Amino acid sequence: MEGIKKMEPTAGIQGLPAQNREEKDHFAPSAFSTNRKKTMMWVFIISDALLFGTFLAVYTFERFISPTWPDRWKIFDPGYLAVMTVVLLSSSTFMATAVEGLKQGKMKRFGFFYTITILCGIGFLGMQAHEWAHFIGLGARLNTNPWGVPLFSGLFFMITGFHGFHVLTGVLILSFIGILKAVGKVSDDTIELAGMYWSFVDLVWVFILAVIYLL
Amino acid sequence: MENLPIKSEEPIVSPKTFFLVWVILMVLTVFEITAGYKGIAGKDYLILILMLGQAYLVSFYFMHLRFEKLPLILSVVLGVLLTIGLLCALIIWDGTHIIQLSR
Numbered sequence: 573m574e575g576i577k578k579m580e581p582t583a584g585i586q587g588l589p590a591q592n593r594e595e596k597d598h599f600a601p602s603a604f605s606t607n608r609k610k611t612m613m614w615v616f617i618i619s620d621a622l623l624f625g626t627f628l629a630v631y632t633f634e635r636f637i638s639p640t641w642p643d644r645w646k647i648f649d650p651g652y653l654a655v656m657t658v659v660l661l662s663s664s665t666f667m668a669t670a671v672e673g674l675k676q677g678k679m680k681r682f683g684f685f686y687t688i689t690i691l692c693g694i695g696f697l698g699m700q701a702h703e704w705a706h707f708i709g710l711g712a713r714l715n716t717n718p719w720g721v722p723l724f725s726g727l728f729f730m731i732t733g734f735h736g737f738h739v740l741t742g743v744l745i746l747s748f749i750g751i752l753k754a755v756g757k758v759s760d761d762t763i764e765l766a767g768m769y770w771s772f773v774d775l776v777w778v779f780i781l782a783v784i785y786l787l
Numbered sequence: 788m789e790n791l792p793i794k795s796e797e798p799i800v801s802p803k804t805f806f807l808v809w810v811i812l813m814v815l816t817v818f819e820i821t822a823g824y825k826g827i828a829g830k831d832y833l834i835l836i837l838m839l840g841q842a843y844l845v846s847f848y849f850m851h852l853r854f855e856k857l858p859l860i861l862s863v864v865l866g867v868l869l870t871i872g873l874l875c876a877l878i879i880w881d882g883t884h885i886i887q888l889s890r
Contacts, residue, residue, distance in 0.1 A: 604859035614859065617850075618866055625871035629878050637886060650824040657816050661845075665809040668849040669802050676799060771849035775842055782838035786823030787831055 613765045617772050620738075624776050627731045628783045634723050642719035644785055647710065648703070656699050657781055660739075663692030664774035667746075671767040674760050686750055686763075689770065693743040700736050704729075728784060735780055738773045746770065800854070808848045815841050 604611050635641050666689040673681035711718040712725035719725075749766050752758045819837040822830045847853040852860055 604856055604862065606855060606859060611859070614863055618863060618870075621867050622870055622874065625867070626874050626878070629871070629875045633878055633882050637882070645824060650820050654816065654820050657820070658813065661812050661816065661841075662809065664845060664849050665805050665812075668800075669805050672800050672802065672805070681802075768850050771845055774849070775845045778838060778841045778845060782819065782834050786819060786834050 607761065609761055609765060610768075613768055617768065620772065621776075624731070624734070624779065627727075627734065628779060631727045631731060631783060634727065638721055638723070640720060642717075642721055642724050647707065647719075648785060652699070652703065653781070653785055656696060656703075657777065659692050659696045659699065660774050660777050663689045663696070664771045666692065667767045667770045671764050674763055686746070690743060690746050690750065693739055693746065693770075697736065697739055697743065700732065700739070704732075731780060731784060735773070735776055738776065742766075742770050742773050800848070800851075805848070808844050812841060812844055815844075 604614075606614075666685045670682045670685035670689060673679075673685060707725070707728070712728070714726050714729055716722050717725040745766055749758055749762060753763060815837050819834055819841075822833050822837070827833075846863075852863060
């Protein structure tokens with residue numbers, strides 16, 4: 573960044589020819605009119621979406637070819653599930669609010685909602701750990717379970733495990749970036765990108781909730 | 788570090804909008820889980836529609852997709868949908884083939 577600036581102090585970030593400067597389109601930082609970091613974050617999110625898309629497609633396929641499938645409501649509690657969903661969806665809302673507060677320069681609002689976001693993430697992880705303990709306590713293992721369809725518990729552990737790991741990573745990223753932000757070492761853009769990742773984790777849960785638990 | 792000199796022109800979204808989106812999300816969640824638990828007729832379609840509604844709200848408001856330029860929106864939405872569609876087709880093709888082999 574600094575190097576480019578020294579080269580052309582008044583130009584845009586791409587070192588465009590001077591005659592193009594007044595034209596707004598040539599100023600666009602990337603083909604999508606977002607800055608490049610954000611475009612690449614979208615590329616990452618699409619690739620990550622494909623991972624979960626494949627998982628859920630495999631789950632659905634196995635379910636269709638399997639003669640029976642366990643009744644989820646004999647295993648999981650709908651109220652507990654609702655609380656988990658509410659916690660994660662709320663944390664995503666808090667994160668979006670925090671990022672907006674940051675963009676408007678309202679640091680108090682940002683700090684408040686950012687902290688709640690992390691706490692909600694930790695809360696969700698705790699609830700998921702509890703659910704896993706409950707599920708394992710009923711006899712579910714990666715390769716066997718008492719409901720007769722071994723792949724059910726295997727895929728459940730795989731998919732919710734991957735999602736839980738994404739939540740854990742999100743909590744770590746948010747905490748780390750939050751500390752760096754507090755000492756002024758990261759830009760607002762980075763926080764926004766972390767917010768996009770966090771919302772993506774929430775988006776994945778929406779699909780997991782419907783496909784694994786409800787359908 | 789500092790911000791990029793040129794940022795995309797994003798409109799400011801008020802907390803009210805996010806609160807409204809949150810309320811809608813909560814309502815959809817309650818409907819979805821209730822429908823799944825009660826097992827009402829046609830619940831699968833209802834759940835899928837509610838799921839897509841939630842996904843729309845999260846991606847278009849919380850991930851700011853609604854406030855991006857059309858090329859980015861199309862790239863993300865169509866890119867994800869088409870590639871996942873392709874993956875599903877390949878999984879079904881490969882899976883049925885393996886099942887036939889094992890019989």
